[in-house]
Amino acid sequence: MSRTILITGAAKGIGRAVAENFAADASHRLILLDLDLPELQRWVDEQHGQIKARVETHAANIADLPGMEAFFKMLAKQVDYVDVLVNSAGICNENEPEDLHNWHKVISVNLNGTFYVTSLCLPLMPDRGRIINMSSILGRAGKVRNTAYCASKHGIVGMTKALAMDLAPRLITVNAILPAWIDTPMLQGELAAQAAIAGLTQEQILRNAKKKLPMRRFIQSEEVAAMVRYLASPEAGGVTAQSLVIDGGVGLGM
Numbered sequence: 001m002s003r004t005i006l007i008t009g010a011a012k013g014i015g016r017a018v019a020e021n022f023a024a025d026a027s028h029r030l031i032l033l034d035l036d037l038p039e040l041q042r043w044v045d046e047q048h049g050q051i052k053a054r055v056e057t058h059a060a061n062i063a064d065l066p067g068m069e070a071f072f073k074m075l076a077k078q079v080d081y082v083d084v085l086v087n088s089a090g091i092c093n094e095n096e097p098e099d100l101h102n103w104h105k106v107i108s109v110n111l112n113g114t115f116y117v118t119s120l121c122l123p124l125m126p127d128r129g130r131i132i133n134m135s136s137i138l139g140r141a142g143k144v145r146n147t148a149y150c151a152s153k154h155g156i157v158g159m160t161k162a163l164a165m166d167l168a169p170r171l172i173t174v175n176a177i178l179p180a181w182i183d184t185p186m187l188q189g190e191l192a193a194q195a196a197i198a199g200l201t202q203e204q205i206l207r208n209a210k211k212k213l214p215m216r217r218f219i220q221s222e223e224v225a226a227m228v229r230y231l232a233s234p235e236a237g238g239v240t241a242q243s244l245v246i247d248g249g250v251g252l253g254m
């Protein structure tokens with residue numbers, strides 16, 4: 001099936017794994033966006049023969065509304081449709097309750113940015129399109145020093161449910177994925193920060209973290225990409241407004 005797929009946050013982690021999954025199919029046209037264009041382009045160049053799809057890379061800050069408006073104006077001249085939108089770009093800055101700077105930063109990128117891209121993409125989306133948003137297990141739970149991140153990820157879940165209702169008459173599905181403990185640069189960065197605070201080595205903090213996980217392992221970003229691929233498939237046409245957790249059981253175990 002020939003489809004155009006737009007992925008934000010495609011330079012690293014989950015977004016990159018999603019791009020890699022879709023890129024194996026020659027009938028796909030991928031439009032990859034990231035703040036870090038050099039890293040995105042480096043990865044695409046490294047893939048050589050692996051990528052079968054037609055791939056385009058663009059520098060984009062999803063939190064910059066005028067910039068995103070200009071991008072979609074340009075895109076509308078180049079593509080007829082965006083069949084699948086995957087919103088993976090996000091940041092995980094912690095914030096103390098008094099810290100308004102990081103509150104605004106995280107809400108701007110994770111919540112506003114995700115909605116800007118989605119809203120601007122809608123005029124290009126055909127009936128039966130697919131929207132897949134990366135929330136988090138923290139879209140259900142709370143965590144210390146994470147009011148902004150938790151609010152942004154709870155917000156994505158709410159936005160997903162409401163938009164799914166708006167778009168259901170057009171058979172466009174909108175779903176959220178709620179990951180936790182996915183082995184990406186974001187997780188490695190968080191663990192490094194925790195190691196520094198606790199005065200532990202990276203290995204010690206990794207060992208301690210894995211002990212807390214029911215499966216004693218991190219989840220690979222390719223496993224999240226497989227979930228995205230399912231939600232984007234024709235077989236998932238009846239799945240909408242859902243929050244699908246991929247966390248190795250950590251959110252429901254003791």
Ligand SMILES: NC(=O)c1ccc[n+]([C@@H]2O[C@H](COP(=O)([O-])OP(=O)(O)OC[C@H]3O[C@@H](n4cnc5c(N)ncnc54)[C@H](O)[C@@H]3O)[C@@H](O)[C@H]2O)c1
Nearest residue numbers: 009011012013014035061062089090136181182184185186
């Ligand atoms: N890794 C995990 O365990 C985990 C857990 C829960 C939720 N998530 C969510 O999954 C998504 C992907 O996370 P990841 O672990 O792959 O993160 P990552 O940091 O490894 O990759 C995120 C990508 O988004 C890009 N990005 C950040 N801000 C941007 C902006 N303003 N505009 C455009 N691109 C921007 C970054 O450059 C990077 O390439 C995020 O929304 C994150 O909150 C991840």
